[in-house]
Every structure is written in C-alpha cells, then in structure tokens.
Amino acid sequence: MNISLMPDDWLIFQKDMVLVKSKSPLILPKAEDAPLFADRLLFRGELSAARGGYLWGEYPPEEELPWGFEPVGLRELWALGGDMLFQSAGTAFQFMDWQRSSRFCSRCGGPMVPADENRAFACEKCGYLSYPIITPAVIVAVTKEKKLLLARSFHFPKGRYSVLAGFVEPGESLEEAVRREIFEEVSIKVRDVTYFGSQPWPFPHSIMLGFTARWDEGEITPDGKEIEDAGWYTPETMPDMPPSNSISRQLINSWLEGVRKSNFPQDDGQ
Incomplete structure (x- = not known):
C-alpha cells in the first residue's frame, strides 16, 4: 500500500x-x-x-x-x-x-518569531536566525569476500541485525565519518568507500547517507557500548533484518542481489 x-x-x-x-x-x-x-x-x-x-x-x-x-x-x-x-x-x-524547539533564542534567550526569510525564525532581541535542523548520519554496508558485516545494537528488537550507522561529527567528511564509525564500533578498517544513496529519517531530524565499503584490516570486536554483537554473514546465514522500506534494508538487498548476480563489488580477500 x-x-x-x-x-x-x-x-x-x-x-x-x-x-x-x-x-x-x-x-x-x-x-x-x-x-x-x-x-x-x-x-x-x-x-x-x-x-x-x-x-x-x-x-x-x-x-x-x-x-x-x-x-x-x-x-x-x-x-x-x-x-x-x-x-x-x-x-x-x-x-x-x-x-x-525554537520558541526561544539559543544565544540570548529572547523570544523567536517567524522571519521573512524562507522557513526561519528570528530572535526579537539579538536578530539570530534559526533554520530547520538536519542531522546527517552515515550508514554503511561493509563487505569481505562474499560476506556482509551485520551488527546488533542494544536497542534493536530481539534477533534484529543491520548494517552499521552513526552521526557525522563536526570537521569531518562523510568518508571520514564512515571510517571512524566502523572502527569505533567494531575495530576494523575499511577502504573503497562509495556513495550508495540517501533517505530522510525523521527520528527526529536526520538524513541517512548510505555507503558501501570493503574490509581492509582488523578483527571484528564490538565496542560493547552501542554494539552488542557483530559478524560476517553470507546470503544463506542472514539473521532478522530491518524493514524493507529502510535504507539499511536497501543496502542489504542490493548486496544480496549483487552476490547472486556476481556483479556487486566484492573484496578480493587480500
């Protein structure tokens, strides 16, 4: 529907x-x-x-x-x-x-009112302009040979696994965010970071930026803070996955289809 x-x-x-x-x-x-x-x-x-x-x-x-x-x-x-x-x-x-969230100015505490500018609020006291918040986050399908990295967060439904994701920090590129998040959460390094697509994510104001990447070095070690478990999965061993309309599932499905057609970029294992 x-x-x-x-x-x-x-x-x-x-x-x-x-x-x-x-x-x-x-x-x-x-x-x-x-x-x-x-x-x-x-x-x-x-x-x-x-x-x-x-x-x-x-x-x-x-x-x-x-x-x-x-x-x-x-x-x-x-x-x-x-x-x-x-x-x-x-x-x-x-x-x-x-x-x-914009009733009062974040700089001086003054009242905010609609501004003449497109979709903005202005502080009546100091003139500060507030625009809608958009928080970028990266989400990444990491492959090794014909296996996909999937992880389980502590807040996931029971049995659910997905690709890794995290917010972009100030001063870093999207590719740097991909490498940092993967290393922080499971202690591996990746290469060949490639843009996949994006999806607005109103929980509450994110945009998910999808990427693919290949394993470079390291052994999977979940951080124990955000990630409870992680591992390499084949098409035959896939666990419970995210809903089909999410970009996380789109990344997974793209990999599954590519493996079956043998045309998805795969790591050479070296």
Whole structure:
C-alpha cells in the first residue's frame, strides 16, 4: 500500500505521534474535523505545493484527544500507509519539531518569531536566525569476500541485525565519518568507500547517507557500548533484518542481489 495525502487531509501530531481516525482502512483527520482541532493547535503550518501542499499542526500533549481519534507512531504509519505518506508525515514532523524547539533564542534567550526569510525564525532581541535542523548520519554496508558485516545494537528488537550507522561529527567528511564509525564500533578498517544513496529519517531530524565499503584490516570486536554483537554473514546465514522500506534494508538487498548476480563489488580477500 502506498497512500498519498489528499487535499483535505490534515497531519495532526500529539507529541511524536500522528493522529488517525482509523488504522484499517487508514483514515487521517480531514478539513471537516478542523473545528475539533483548530483552536487548540500549538503550532501549525502548510507545506508548499511542491511538497504536497497539505496542512499540519500539533495538538497539546496534555489534552485528551477528541472522540474517535487515536495516535500512531511514524514507523507504524509507514507500515500502514507506505513511503509517500511516511515522507509527507516525516517532513511535517520535522518542521513541527523544529518550531516547538525554537520558541526561544539559543544565544540570548529572547523570544523567536517567524522571519521573512524562507522557513526561519528570528530572535526579537539579538536578530539570530534559526533554520530547520538536519542531522546527517552515515550508514554503511561493509563487505569481505562474499560476506556482509551485520551488527546488533542494544536497542534493536530481539534477533534484529543491520548494517552499521552513526552521526557525522563536526570537521569531518562523510568518508571520514564512515571510517571512524566502523572502527569505533567494531575495530576494523575499511577502504573503497562509495556513495550508495540517501533517505530522510525523521527520528527526529536526520538524513541517512548510505555507503558501501570493503574490509581492509582488523578483527571484528564490538565496542560493547552501542554494539552488542557483530559478524560476517553470507546470503544463506542472514539473521532478522530491518524493514524493507529502510535504507539499511536497501543496502542489504542490493548486496544480496549483487552476490547472486556476481556483479556487486566484492573484496578480493587480500
């Protein structure tokens, strides 16, 4: 299922959840429901026509929901409505989260107000401009011969393994972030770092930048802080993997397909 927002759909959030009228079939709040929400919304906005042209708002976190509505998380909404709805809801959530985090200036503490500039808040006291936050993170499929490095984080669902990921730090390139994260988490060095693709990740405001890389040297040693277990896997020994719509699974599937077709870049083992 891949649902697109209709012109009369509203994206209403409470905390980090999206309000729906029904999960099966999936029904979002409509323009006709506006009287139930309009006077209570803490923040609201409208995205441009290029981004769908829909309305969004935040319902007070402490208030009881109007009858007939229930909250669902963004990941559950993704599973219920598909990629297009997830992208729209994720975009709206990031703008909303930025607005509620920008009520006061981070430099002087003064009140922030909407600025004339495109999607910015300005401090009434010092003039500081605040723009939406985007936090880049790298996610990497590391191969050795015909094996793929998969790891288990402490916060994963039971039995789940995935490729490694981590945030980019100030002053480093994306390729440097790849090498650092892999070494910090499992103590191996990699080479041939190659860009794969990207995916917006509204948890709460990241963008995942996918890469492939090849093992260079070292033995896998999980750091014990973020990584509980890690190892090399073949197509025949794959564990439970991330959902199919995530970039982590796209990296894994690309490797699996490449191994089967023998055209995915493989390490020569030397």
